[in-house]
Amino acid sequence: MLIQNPLNASELAFPVLECLHIIGFTISVGTIAIVDFRLLGLGMRHQKAADLNRDLWLRTLAGLVIVVFTGLLLYSSDPDTYYLNVAFLFKIVCLLAAIIFHYTIRRKVVSSDASNAYGKIVACLSMALWASVIFGGIFIGFVNAGL
């Protein structure tokens, strides 16, 4: 017995989920970027990166929860097409790498407040990974299906 995905029954569901997805990554990537820019010595320089991270980590987590949850729902609307889309696969690989990197190497660098070259490299890598996730997401619609 095939169950129809309720998301495909409504014309409004997908766009609304996409908007929530955008809001989610604005919250998460935006707060991550504030700390990353601080590690690069730009932006909120009156505070240390560790202090900024303490203020913002919960919102980053909330944003990530929203982004992943809406992402899963969006994926569920057409699993086969997404699975076969090379941009989508690129995005997911970058997303996993970004999340793992965020909560391991970057977390250590931020809490130790490294303002040296290593800290800057970590910040650039963090932003590059999240930017790759976003770029991958956009290219989903511009790449033909099929590996």
Added chain:
Amino acid sequence: MILSLCQWAQSTAFFTAIRGSWNVYPVIMATHLLGIAWFGGMILITDMRLLGLAMRNRSISDVVDQLRIPKRVGLLIVVTCGVLMLGSKAEEYYYNIFFRIKLGLLLCVFLHGMIFRGAVYMNAAALDRAARIPSRAKLAAFFSLLLWTGIACAGRGIGYVEPPLERIHAGLTHAGAHNR
């Protein structure tokens, strides 16, 4: 008149090249979204601080004044990408209802900035001195978040509407033939 300006703009070599290339337009759009993440995140933190919901252990002037220039850089990135995308498909955007809504909301946000600039955004030190955050600051922050969220959603909506350009062009030439 605006329509012919749009048609001229998108026919220029520069914008035709953007429209024709398979990867330039998505790269511009992705940069637009990355800019939204950076700029939107800073707008979010600024406005949430004004609402007293984020970074409460930092003074308002600390948050608002330090984020002012980064916000302008972010806005520059977002607007530049937006203009590049608009120019390459100007006629389609002219007919696109979500784009018109987005422009209207952008005008509202511009007016919002004019209204609240003096009392709130450039006045952070006075807001810090007040015993509680004044209601005009919270009002400014609330409307700012509402408008920018609306702008982002309208922007997403643009991609869902495809104005039937062939039909519109055919309709226009048909009407032109009748008038002769």
